[in-house]
Amino acid sequence: MINYIREQLQEFAKLQGDKPAINLVIPLQSFNLLSFLKGQTAAPCPIYPAIYWQDKKQQQTIVCLGQIESHHNIPSPTQQASYFGGLAFQQHGQQWDDFPAIKFIRPALEFILENQTMTLTCHFNGKHQIDKTLLYVEQLQHVSELSKIKSKIMTRTDSPTKKQWAELVELAIEYKALIPKVVLSRQTELDCTHKINHIDLLNLWQKANPSSFHFSFQFSEKHAFVGCSPERLFQREKQQLTTEALAGTISRGRNEREDHLLLQSLLTDKKIDRENYLVQEFIISNLKQLKAQVTHKEPYVMQLQHVQHLCVPINAIVKENTTDSQLLYRLHPTPAVGGSPKQPALQFINDNEPYRRGWYAGTVGYLRKNKSDFTVAIRSALISENKIKLFAGAGIVTGSIASQEWQELDNKIETILEVINHG
Incomplete structure (x- = not known):
């Protein structure tokens, strides 16, 4: 070749x-x-x-x-x-x-x-x-065979801790009049026995959740940022735009009957409906401010290995002179990863989260003249030598319970933990 x-x-x-x-x-x-x-x-x-x-x-x-x-x-x-x-x-x-x-x-x-x-x-x-x-x-080198992870987890450190998380959730709810929804997140740092091959990790993650965006960005030997994200920020083909409101999460069931009951609860739960509606409203409003023609479809449930999400597909026809830069700045970050209203929620996160999100919950993708495609960089990990930083977030609204939201964070990183532990 x-x-x-x-x-x-x-x-x-x-x-x-x-x-x-x-x-x-x-x-x-x-x-x-x-x-x-x-x-x-x-x-x-x-x-x-x-x-x-x-x-x-x-x-x-x-x-x-x-x-x-x-x-x-x-x-x-x-x-x-x-x-x-x-x-x-x-x-x-x-x-x-x-x-x-x-x-x-x-x-x-x-x-x-x-x-x-x-x-x-x-x-x-x-x-x-x-x-x-x-x-x-x-x-250029020849292809290399993909393999299992040959490293095990030695230590795990959560930031914030479970106690700090409970305090943060309580504080966020106190601000509900100013910020109806804020998405709080956690960094879970793992120390492993050996260096992690991020390509092997991504391959196994991809197999576990095939219907997701899969990405790896490495700009030097120091770090690799990889992810298996279910959430599209937007795809533009000429003037046709596809996006979605993905917010509201529940676990998968232990059997088919329980799974179906949980799925139905996602479609009928008022708290989840409110959480998703704030994201829909934000996306549609910002697209209309760019003079786009916007329509949305009925909600459906997106099922992944350990969690399921409420998703509302949104389509738009954008003006010919609308740029990808305008779309990125208007739509990113959505209330699905930040909160609503946008600026007070982002300020709350900036003031109170104990770690730097960096590209986690950012957006990654590509730009071309006639087509662009971007995903929201959730279900992602920053990998360096034998250290892995995993990230997960949960939307906090009136009615949120800290222990349940903590469990949601655990559910969201369960797939990647299984990949590391069992390969």
């Missing part, structure tokens, strides 16, 4: 010169992109950034390696450009190492599997030299 790609680039250079202004698209025989990415991250000199993306319907799987551009703002794609990256939960204050408030890259190499067809797009912008892309190609 490397020889073939090299030959294609060399022929392209003869036609387009040393710094092409257009991309080169090379058809390839299909292979497993997650196995391929594992091979690259295990290389003696790994290529960074290294990004994995799969949409929730598994129609598109992408691996990006290297970069020809890096931006700390939201770029506006033109022609053949693609940008991959994300926004932190809040765009102020200190952020995680490697994961600033906003970061997008235009990859050097973009491997795409779509409709069972594999291609490699070599990106060029009139400034990037073909020789630099050839250096990336020479560094």
Whole structure:
């Protein structure tokens, strides 16, 4: 494969010169992109950034390696450009190492599997030299077999602690007149016996919850941010926009009958209905402020391995001049991860949560001229050597009970804990 790609680039250079202004698209025989990415991250000199993306319907799987551009703002794609990256939960204050408030890259190499067809797009912008892309190609490794996790959990530290959580929930309810809903969250830090291979972890997580977005963003050897998120922020295809209000959670049942009863309770519970309605109202209102035509469908229950969520699909036709930047700033973060009203809820979180969310509950995805796709970065983990930070949140409204919300947090990280413990 490397020889073939090299030959294609060399022929392209003869036609387009040393710094092409257009991309080169090379058809390839299909292979497993997650196995391929594992091979690259295990290389003696790994290529960074290294990004994995799969949409929730598994129609598109992408691996990006290297970069020809890096931006700390939201770029506006033109022609053949693609940008991959994300926004932190809040765009102020200190952020995680490697994961600033906003970061997008235009990859050097973009491997795409779509409709069972594999291609490699070599990106060029009139400034990037073909020789630099050839250096990336020479560094490519063979696929590496995916395996079980060979590490066990030694210690677990929750922040906030269970006692601090109860106090936080009580405080949030005291503010109910000002903030009808605030989403509080917890970081669970695990110390493990051995270094965690984040690609193996993502593979097992993906198998446990296939109908989710799957992603991995690694900008250096220090950290990898991975996730298996059920929640779409938005997908835009030209002027057609798809989004959803995903809020309200209950556990799965121990048997089919109990599962069905819990599902029905999600559809009829007034507290959950209120929690979801605040998210719907926020999304629809913000889209209408951009002069979009908005419709929504009947709620349904999205079932995952250990939890089920109330979901209301929302569709819109946006104006031709509406930008992805406007959509990101309008819709992120929704009350599903922040609260309502937006600014008081975010301030409450900023003042009271004992850790930095960083890109957890932020948004990750990609931008193209005719299509963009973003997920809300929940059910996610920050991995470094033998440490894993897991994140989970719960919407606090009138009627919330701290112990039940704590259990919801545990339910939300149960899948990933099982993956680590049992592989």
